[in-house]
Amino acid sequence: MTPQEMLTKLRAQNPLVHCMTNYVAMNIAANVVLAAGASPAMVHAEEEIAEFTAICGALTVNIGTLSSPWLASMSAAARVAADNDIPWVLDPVAHFISGYRRKAAQNLLALRPTIIRANASEIIALSGQVGAGKGADSGDSVEAAQAAARALADQFGAVISVTGPVDFVTDGTQQARISGGSIWMPQVTALGCAQTALMGGYAAVGPAFDAAVACLAHFKVAGSAAAHTAKGPGSFQVQFLDALAATQPRDLAQAVA
Numbered sequence: 443m444t445p446q447e448m449l450t451k452l453r454a455q456n457p458l459v460h461c462m463t464n465y466v467a468m469n470i471a472a473n474v475v476l477a478a479g480a481s482p483a484m485v486h487a488e489e490e491i492a493e494f495t496a497i498c499g500a501l502t503v504n505i506g507t508l509s510s511p512w513l514a515s516m517s518a519a520a521r522v523a524a525d526n527d528i529p530w531v532l533d534p535v536a537h538f539i540s541g542y543r544r545k546a547a548q549n550l551l552a553l554r555p556t557i558i559r560a561n562a563s564e565i566i567a568l569s570g571q572v573g574a575g576k577g578a579d580s581g582d583s584v585e586a587a588q589a590a591a592r593a594l595a596d597q598f599g600a601v602i603s604v605t606g607p608v609d610f611v612t613d614g615t616q617q618a619r620i621s622g623g624s625i626w627m628p629q630v631t632a633l634g635c636a637q638t639a640l641m642g643g644y645a646a647v648g649p650a651f652d653a654a655v656a657c658l659a660h661f662k663v664a665g666s667a668a669a670h671t672a673k674g675p676g677s678f679q680v681q682f683l684d685a686l687a688a689t690q691p692r693d694l695a696q697a698v699a
């Protein structure tokens with residue numbers, strides 16, 4: 443499906459997205475999903491997973507502020523998603539900073555995410571190489587992460603989505619590059635985490651590769667538009683939400699190559 447068709451379908455279906463994200467991202471992620479055209483719910487208690495994940499269009503898991511109870515809930519939710527053929531998106535934030543987080547990311551990967559969305563340093567480290575990531579921030583170029591992305595796509599049968607100045611997506615066979623956006627995007631915390639939540643919304647309405655491309659294009663187009671009137675990262679964040687809502691399906695094609 444084209445990005446235009448994907449955004450049209452997203453808004454027509456308004457899918458429910460189970461978002462398991464970090465404390466930093468909670469508010470911006472929910473607002474991004476709403477502005478774009480889907481319906482977010484932030485649910486983390488393990489006691490609720492069996493009932494809730496099963497009725498959602500997609501699950502998204504982000505390990506940004508991980509702790510043991512959350513990891514147990516995330517693993518349980520990923521199992522429910524896999525058992526019910528519900529697409530799920532993994533965002534392995536800063537998974538290389540500690541043995542605890544590395545192991546958590548490996549355990550979640552073993553549960554076969556449909557899509558992995560991460561910055562270049564996180565993708566490089568997932569493939570076993572040493573990257574230049576600084577906590578949640580990337581220190582590597584997207585180009586440097588492309589070979590790792592292809593290898594991970596083959597290894598895990600997942601769509602791999604690498605973000606940066608020009609995003610790269612591959613499922614091991616198809617690939618796409620998505621351009622646009624603004625230098626203020628990495629200056630707004632948790633915008634990548636919010637993108638992961640929205641990618642779940644797109645995955646609920648179409649094929650995983652097409653979902654990743656459409657979501658990345660929606661961000662780039664809205665980011666470019668917001669940058670026209672913003673004066674810095676603060677006003678950019680506000681304008682970006684408006685621009686996500688204002689983006690028309692036909693606008694998305696221009697961002698994708």
Ligand SMILES: Nc1ncnc2c1ncn2[C@@H]1O[C@H](COP(=O)(O)OP(=O)(O)OP(=O)(O)O)[C@@H](O)[C@H]1O
Nearest residue numbers: 561605606607623624625627628632633634635661
């Ligand atoms: N220099 C840049 N120019 C244009 N767009 C960018 C740039 N850097 C990142 N982006 C865009 O910002 C969004 C988030 O990507 P980023 O790589 O910053 O994610 P992230 O590091 O996982 O974010 P976070 O962990 O803070 O949530 C993507 O849509 C990406 O295309």
Ligand SMILES: Cc1ncsc1CCO
Nearest residue numbers: 464466506507535578632
């Ligand atoms: C800053 C930060 N720290 C943990 S998660 C997060 C949000 C960006 O990933």
Ligand SMILES: [Mg+2]
Nearest residue numbers: 535561634635
């Ligand atoms: Mg991130």
